[in-house]
Amino acid sequence: MVLVLALGDLHIPHRAPDLPAKFKSMLVPGKIQHIISPGNLCIKEVHDYLKSLCPDLHVTRGEYDEDLRYPESEQLKIGEFKLGICHGHQVIPWGDLDSLAMLQRQLDVDILITGHTHQFKAYKHEGGVIINPGSATGAYSSISYDINPSFVLMDIDGLRVVVYVYELIDGEVKVDKIDFKKPQTAA
C-alpha cells in the first residue's frame, strides 16, 4: 500500500491566503510516501511546506510558479503504475479530455495527473486514467466557476489504485472514492 498525495493550483498568495484549515489538519507528515503536484503552488513557502509533509515531492511548472526550474512534465513509476505529471496550460483546448489523452499517450503513462482548470476530474479511458485533483485552496479560475477546494489521495496496491477525492463543501470535508484496475499486460 503506497499513499500518493496529489494536489495543485493552490495559487498562494495571489488567489488564496493558505490551505483550508480542515485540509491542513488532515495532512500530517510521515503518512504519505509521495507527493505529486501539477503546479501553481506558487511560492517557495508552499514548496517547503509540502516537502515537510513528505520528502519525495514532484512538482511540474504552472504558469504562475515562482520557481522556473520545475520541469514542464515529469514521469515516475510507483509500484506497477507509470505516472505522468503536467500542469496542463500547455495542452489546448484547456481541460479537453481528448487532448489530455493525447498527452497521456505521448508520456506513455497509466495515470496522468494534471491541473489548470481547478476542477476535480477522474477520467478513465482505454489508455488509462486522467486525474485532476482540482484546486487545493478553491482558488479563482477563469475556466471554472464555483470551485470547492479539493485534493486527491491515491492508494496504489499492486495493479489496483483507489483514488480518494477530498472536497471541502460548505465547511465540511466530503470524501469520495473511485477504483481503477490496471489490465495485466504481456511484458
Added chain:
Amino acid sequence: MKGKQLLYGLQFEKMSTGIMERLKSGIGISEGGTVMDAVEFVLQNFTEMNKLWVRMQHQGPAREKERREKERRELRDLVGKNLHVLSQLEGVDLDMYKDVVLPRVLEQVVNCKDEIAQYYLMDCIIQVFPDDYHLQTLETLLGACPQLQPTVDVKTVMSQLMERLSNYAASSSEVLPDLLHVEAFAKLSSAVVKVIEAQPDMPLVGAVSLHVALLTFTLRVHVDRLDYVDQVLGACVKKLEGKGKVKDSKATKQIVALLSAPLEKYNDVVTVLRLTNYSKVMEHLDYETNKVMAVVIIQSIMKNNTSISSSEKVDALFELLKELIKDSEGAPSMDEIDEDDFMEEQNLVARLVHMLVNKDHEEMFKILTTARKHFGQGGPKRLKFTLPPLIFAALKLVRCLQGHDAGDEALVSPKKIFQFLHQTVEALSTVPAPELALRLYLQCAEAASDCSLEPVAYEFFTQAFLLYEEEIADSRAQVTAMQLIIGTLQRTYVFGVENRDTLTHKATGYSAKLLKKPDQCRAVYACSHLFWLEEDGGTQDGERVLLCLKRALRIANAAQQMSSVTRGSSGPLTLFVEILNKYLYYFEKGIPQVTSNLIQGLLELIGTELQSENTAQDRAVDAFFASTRRYIQFQKQKGDDLAERYSSIQVVSPP
C-alpha cells in the same frame, strides 16, 4: 548589640505567640487591654524592629558577611511578621485598618527611606492584608508610591497590587461593581502618572512598564471598556511625546508588550483598530521593530480569520502596517534589505488582501480602491507582490456582478471594475513585470468576454499582444506566453468576425515565428483549435483547421531536415506523431477536410521513417506511436458510428 537583638527577637516571638494564644482562647481583651492596645503594641514593635533592621543593613565588618546576612534575613522576617499579626488580630476591621494601621505602617515605610525595606514592606502589605481592604484604601496605599525612594522597583509593587486586584475581580462577579464604585481604574491611572512625575529621572523603560502593568490590569478587569484601554495607551503616548523612535532596546521591548497585550486579549484586530492611540504608540518603535509588530498584527488577522470589512478599516489597518507597505523616510535603502525577508513580508501582505472582504458589492469595491491607493505608494519592488491579489479579488467581484445589469449610474459595475483592473495591470507592466502583466491581461480578457463586453475584452488582448511584442524576449517565456494567449483566445466567444480574425491572425503569426522549430510546430497546431470552437455559435472552419495542421507538418519536416543536416540523422519523429493525434482528434469531430486518407498517409509516413536508417532511435517515440495505434484499434473495435468511420484506416503493426 547582637545579643540584644536576638533576645529582643526571641522575646517578641514569645510575646506575639502569647498574644495570639490569649486572643485565640478568647481571654480577654479585658484582661490585657483593648484591641487598640494590642494594635499599638504591635505597631510600635514593628516600627522599632524596622528601624533596627534598616540600621543593620549598613553595618558590620566584611568578614562576617555571611552571618550578618542570616541575621538580617531573620530580622526582616520578624518585621514582616508584625504585619502578619496585625492582619490576624480579631477586631482589626476595615475601619481600624483604614484609620490606624495603614497610615502608621505607611508612615514608617516612607520615613525609613531605605529602598530594600520599602520594597519588602510594600510587598508585605499587599500580600498580607485582604483585597477588599486594599480596594477601600486604594488612594492611601497608592499615595505612598510616589514617596518611595527612586531606586525602589515601584513598577513591580504596583503591578503586584494590580494583579491581586485583577484576581480578586475574577474571583466573583460581585467584586466588579465594587471596583467601579471605588473608581479603581481612575485611581490606579493617576497613581501611575504621579509616580512618573515624582521620579523625573526614571528611565523610559520604567515608565512604559508601569503602563504595561496598568494595561494588563485594565484588560483583565475592564475588558469591555475600550475607552479605558485607549486611555492607558494615551497616557503612554504623552510620556513618549517628543522622543521620536525609541532607541533603548529594553524600553522598546516594553512598548511591544504594550502593543501586543490588546492584540492577544481581543484576538480581533478590528477591535484594536478602534483604539485611537494605538498607532501613535506604534510610531515610536524603530524601523525594524515596527515591521516586526506589523507582521504580528497581520499574523493575528490570519490566525483569527478576521475580516476587514470596510474601506475605513483598511485605511486604519494600513496606517499601522505602513512600514511594510511603503518606504518611509527612516527606512534603510533597498540595497540594505535582505531579499528573502522582504519577499516573505510582502507575500504576507499579499495573503492579507484576501481578508479584506465585504459581501456588499459597493463596499467591496471601495475596499479594493482604497487598498490600491495604499499599495500604489509602495514603490516598484512591492507592486508585483501586492497588486495581483487585488486583481483576483476584483475578478471575483466581477463574477458576483455578472448578469446583473446595474446601469451606468451604479457605483460599481463590471465596466467600472474593468477600468480599475486595466490601470492596475498597467501599473504592473511598468514595474517591469511583463510576463505577470500578460497573464493578468489574459485573465481580464476572459472575464470581460464572459460579461459580453467585446471592446473591453479586445483591449485586454491588445495589451497582452503588445507586451508580447515589446517586452517578452526570452524564448522559453515566449512559448508559455503563446500557449496562454492561444488557450485564452480559444475560450473567448465574445468577438465578432473581424476582431476574432485580427486576434487569431496575430496568434498564428507569432506562433510560426517562435525560435525553435518544435515550439513553432506545436504552437501552430495549437492554433488549429482557434478555428474550431466547440460551444454554440463558435467558429467552426474546417479549412483553416487543416491549413494549420498542414503548416505544422511542414514545420515538422523542416525540423527533420535541419536535424539531418546538422546532426547527421533525422530528429525524433515526436512532432509527426503529435500531429497525427491532432488529425485523429478532428477526424473524430467529423471535419470533412480531415479525411481518412490523410491519416493513412501520415501513419504510413511515420511507420516508414521509423524504420529508416537515418532516423535516430527513440524509445519515447516508439511508445507514443504504439499507444496511438492502440488507440486507433480500440476506436475501430467500439462498434459505433465512429468505428464505422475508422474502418477505412489500416493500422499495421511494426515488425
